[in-house]
Amino acid sequence: MIPFLDLRSINLRQRQEFHQALDRVLDSGWLILGQETQAFEAEFAAYCGAKHAVGVANGLEALHLVLRAWGIGPGDEVIVPSNTYIATWLAVSYTGATPVPVEPIEATCNIDPARVEAAITPRTRAIIAVHLYGQTADMAALMPIAERHGLKVLEDAAQAHGARQHGRRAGTLGHAAGFSFYPGKNLGALGDAGAITTDDAALADQLRVLRNYGSKVKYHNDVIGYNSRLDELQSAFLRAKLPLLDADNARRGEIAAIYDRELAGIPGLTLPTVATGCEPVWHLYVVRHARRDDLVQALAVAGVGTVIHYPVPPHEQSAYDGLGLVHGSLPIAERTHAEVLSLPIGPTMLDAQVAQVVAAVRRALA
Numbered sequence: 001m002i003p004f005l006d007l008r009s010i011n012l013r014q015r016q017e018f019h020q021a022l023d024r025v026l027d028s029g030w031l032i033l034g035q036e037t038q039a040f041e042a043e044f045a046a047y048c049g050a051k052h053a054v055g056v057a058n059g060l061e062a063l064h065l066v067l068r069a070w071g072i073g074p075g076d077e078v079i080v081p082s083n084t085y086i087a088t089w090l091a092v093s094y095t096g097a098t099p100v101p102v103e104p105i106e107a108t109c110n111i112d113p114a115r116v117e118a119a120i121t122p123r124t125r126a127i128i129a130v131h132l133y134g135q136t137a138d139m140a141a142l143m144p145i146a147e148r149h150g151l152k153v154l155e156d157a158a159q160a161h162g163a164r165q166h167g168r169r170a171g172t173l174g175h176a177a178g179f180s181f182y183p184g185k186n187l188g189a190l191g192d193a194g195a196i197t198t199d200d201a202a203l204a205d206q207l208r209v210l211r212n213y214g215s216k217v218k219y220h221n222d223v224i225g226y227n228s229r230l231d232e233l234q235s236a237f238l239r240a241k242l243p244l245l246d247a248d249n250a251r252r253g254e255i256a257a258i259y260d261r262e263l264a265g266i267p268g269l270t271l272p273t274v275a276t277g278c279e280p281v282w283h284l285y286v287v288r289h290a291r292r293d294d295l296v297q298a299l300a301v302a303g304v305g306t307v308i309h310y311p312v313p314p315h316e317q318s319a320y321d322g323l324g325l326v327h328g329s330l331p332i333a334e335r336t337h338a339e340v341l342s343l344p345i346g347p348t349m350l351d352a353q354v355a356q357v358v359a360a361v362r363r364a365l366a
């Protein structure tokens, strides 16, 4: 059996380091907003090349708090990809603003800048650019559009730790970026965790207040804030894992290159496209096939674990019935969701396992 992602083997590589991290936190006697979180924030900001990082409870909160800090609320519109994990949309909904979906460029699955421009109205306040599957959205096109219209750009970098565009890392390409350290992400904690990166010092200060009850001085509350903190233990675990991120991403890249080579030319199977200037980190290796569900079945029988990212687009979730976006209103997202399939990829996957996946795919589509 080849698991879709082997979190056990990924984390067991560092059993010792995690035990040491736990001991360090126990010995310090300090569990929330202390030295470990401060150190991780500095290390993660440096890794991305951003001036500031602010640790928060998870990736959804990272996105939500930035929109809050920008003063986005009821009556406002925020442009989001039509094909993304629902968290991107939920962050907008939390503020009372309306998510306005924009279709992707089909080849890269990332938001289409031309369609973004067409979707801007007098109510538009911001654009959330998701770096889906580990490849950055076309920020070189999006930033000038945002500038022309006076809009903020928030990167949803939950799947793109370390990804680059024209040499610059995700987390430095927009006005701010939200990261998730959910265990299955390229940089994953041993529980929930997230962070925001930005070069904007005032925004970073505001976020530190918002994540901690709206308080700068204990028991003095300036604004209606949240409890959305990254704790010391997860920070200590993340500090142990960050030094492995580049090597892990490189291993993902090797596996993607094998899939690219060995799965090329199979009729009906579409492989991922990398846009010029992009260095993806292969959070997911997503293929497309018109008879996707048959492929899932055949691979399951062959012992290959796969996942669909994602089976139902946000506008077709009951949660968003209220937007009135019926089936057929976002055809690219709908078609994508019907055809995509993520093959196993991860830093501890062996060449022999990759070869087994290749053989199983070839047999299934022969």
Ligand SMILES: *Cc1c(COP(=O)(O)O)cnc(C)c1O
Binding pocket: 058, 059, 060, 061, 084, 085, 087, 088, 130, 156, 158, 159, 179, 180, 181, 182, 192, 193, 194
């Ligand atoms: C994982 C993910 C999130 C949410 O992160 P959590 O830490 O689970 O809240 C947001 N956006 C995208 C694209 C994601 O993949």
